[in-house]
Amino acid sequence: MQIQFNYLYRDAGNFKQFGSVVFDNNKCISVEELENQVRAALIDGQYFIAAKVGVPNLWVCPYDAELDHGWHEFEGLGDRDTDSNNVDSRDITTFLGDLRKNG
Incomplete structure (x- = not known):
């Protein structure tokens, strides 16, 4: 299973x-648990700096x-049945760690 991280x-x-x-x-x-963890790691539960967490600037x-x-907004998560498209093949739990450290 894959998770799609949507942002703007x-x-x-x-x-x-x-x-x-x-x-x-x-x-x-x-998805619900991941969304809770993502929001807990974000600035005001919504914002992050894309370059610091390794996702493309938009x-x-x-x-x-x-x-x-440099701030981007978290929009939500969704289930996906496709291959991951992040260049360094991070798992969502690794990305969560990056958000906690650098978001």
Whole structure:
């Protein structure tokens, strides 16, 4: 079973870019339990800096440091039956550890 981590980037003009990363779930942890653990690891239960946790930044327009920021928003999790698409083949529990340390 795989878990899809859905997130978005909201730029200074409130334009949104959506993305997702699919992780292996080798321990078969339920989506509900994983979502609770993810929210507990995030800033205010919602925000994280993508570059610090190893998921792609979602901004598509040129980044303007005076207006934009590095924070991304967690949107939710879902079950998937496809192969993971994260380049370093992390399991969701490893990603959770990265969120706890660097989110």
